[in-house]
Amino acid sequence: MAVTFTLNGREVVHDGDPAMPILWFVREKQGLTGSKFGCGVASCGACTMHLDGSPVRTCVTPVSAAEGRSVTTIEGLQSAEGRAVQAAWRELDVVQCGYCQSGQIMAATALLQSNPSPSDDDINAAMQGNLCRCATYHRIRAAIHSAAGRLAG
């Protein structure tokens, strides 16, 4: 049975295996490759997208769970929070290998959308699921604070 949902503002239909994780549908069938595969067990956050605005690990979320809902990827990130996060990431040159950073940015954006002025503890709680093997955490934290300040300013 086909699954229909909104991907970055555009309606898409999946008529294959409804158990296929959203990540692979988006990457391989829709050609949006910004979201990455890191673990396949919701343990690293590289695949993070927004499902109706909330961050989800799409490597374990079946396409069927998106029926009638809205999925946003790094390619479709348009919110003020998302743009502020991307700008802060560039200003502080957060990235190293960059592979996890789409997921980091999606998680940080979701945090600022629900909490415009997060504390360090809030950042830890929201970002704990996003691994960065290059350990750019120091700058991720600073960039989230910077983005929050930018939005408040």
Added chain:
Amino acid sequence: MPFANITKTPVTSRRMFLKATSLAGAGFIVGCSESSAPPATTMAGAGAAGTGAAAPAVPVEPSELNAFVKVGTDNRVTVIIKHLDKGQGVTTGLATIVADEIDAAWDQVGFEFAPVDNELYANLQLGLQGTGGSSSIANSWLQLRQAGAAARAMLVEAAAGEWGVAPESITVRAGVVSGPDGQSATFGELAVAAADIAPPAEPRLKDPSEFTFIGKEGVPRLDSPAKTDGTATYTIDVTRPGMLVAVVRHPPKFGATVASFDASAALAVEGVADVVEIPTGVAVLADGYWSATQGRNALSVEWDESGAEQRGTEALMAEYRALAAESGLVARSDGDADTALGSAAGIIESDFEFPYLAHAAMEPMNCVVELGDSGCEIWTGCQFQTFDQMAAAEVAGLLPAQVRINTLFAGGSFGRRAVPTSDFIREAVSIAKAIDGRAPVKLQWSREDDMHAGYFRPMHFHRVSGALDGDGNIAAWRQRIVGQSLVKGTALEAFMVQGGIDASSVEGASTLPYAIPNLRVEVQHPDVGVPVLWWRSVGHTHTAFATEAFFDELAAAAGRDPVELRRQLLQDHPRHLAVLNLAAERAGWGSPLPAGRGRGIAVHESFGSFVAEVAEVTVQDDGRFSVDRVVCAIDCGLAVNPDVVRAQMEGGIGFGLSAALRERIDLDAGAVRQSNFPDYAPLRISEMPDIEVHIVPSTEPPSGVGEPGLPPLAPAVANAIRSVTGRAVRSLPIGERVAV
């Protein structure tokens, strides 16, 4: 990787359109672009494939002023990057060097990864095209300064010809060439004419006082935009027309082979196209990763384990411990340590244990291959282009020159993508060959594949014995190291193993800088059937820990302050001393701390750079602890891009802390116990300490930064814990709690 000049034999033919002129000393080759552009190796090249659009009527190719610099009529300056960027920032650092000498504006500078060409693009430290040993900036420093300066001279000469003025009367600033009478031209306007200018034999290099980007703050990373909007292309993102995705069922133990398999259930899975046996297992090919893994789940394989490694890590460590009771091969001997220890009033002896470690780069290993009758094209985060090209050719039955490699960004490596055996490249080509090249193949490992397939930092055991003299000085030091050689049995053995000693197993111990009259370092390399490989900072990952932690044990026994004793014994090593003093000063060494809190220090040289780190820890009554702050001082010679240097120190500290706290690969009767991030759990954001990085001003040539931040971290943490608990930490990982 600490090896040099592996081969001087070029394995590819020079591109025919290049007029080669070798500049003295640097292996720098200048050419011009009369006929064609080099093979498409841009990152956009992967994504733009298969558009089928007709070529524009009059393509304007950028002018290739030399092997490293192209200038387009669109005013873009493209720097050709011969190294892999796996996060360490070489696309920015190498471009910085060229941009400075050519006098570009930073916003007109971009980059492309180089094709395989051992003659043009060899790593001048390694003697082959490859990235490792924190050598990218160091080996390219003079080469790229000359490339940038030569390109600048060609642009100036072109302008002088057009304006009829003397080249000496022309100035260049921020991408604008200016003449004596108000003439002005952009690089883009001069690009075509400059391509016809003969490159100068000895271009004038800038005096360091003239640098505009090198050593300056505020030169942003070139890869930040693409890595923050999802457009950066990694191997996993490559798609080719008709491509199949392959996953492989590997044997459960190292050295096991396929006895038989039943593909019928796998082939029944929707989307599965084929199931083939290859030398490393059984591959399932499908129309996508999900179908391929579903097919693999349905696959039934019987294994022949008769030749497999069956030992577990506990048994191996017991064997290593027994070996350490005996003398090994002597890697260094000053004075007579055995006699000095034999006659000492008291000996301090400590055993240090280090586990196997996985690289666990965020992007699991992968490779895309298109195989035809007369050629093979590869897309991958390629770290050893020369070896990988030869390996692919061997598997495909082609000549190396028939293998084209497109190097892409890598989602981390930490050494994993620089494999002398080219393991995952060979596997990908084997799969393409097994289906007769009828479709492009993307080999994609899962996290579990990546963790189980090995190439680990080898397990090690160190026994260190020391004695003090009557004045509390270190009179004798003997260190016995037991661990697998990284290169035994590979093509690199002949170059890196001398007298039976793999230099990469003892580096950092055999180079101990302290003034100790009787010093002996021995090593033994047991044969174990577990594939091992360099892992960020290689031998220093364990030698720095054993040496710097043991040093503090001796200092404590002597009743000496660890910084003060280091100062005394490093008098002949000013660069060690400078970073030691800087880190200690900025960390407030000696100032009081609250109860339960302690500081530890370590200093270590690796890859030509000197790093000292002070860790501050808090240990709770129940033994749980946290690392709160790390102060780092580095001397890496001239810091080409100081912010990238800081980033590499931050990353090296985080990576080192991750291993120090938790990382370990265990084998149960030869089978890897860990499988994914839940049980091989890298550092997370809440555990990242505050970090301060201080860079020692220097006019020495640039040295490494990708690895040197790591070695001092774990011993600094261990020393800090010992300062609180009074109990030494001698086994890594430290774990959640320490003895109190």
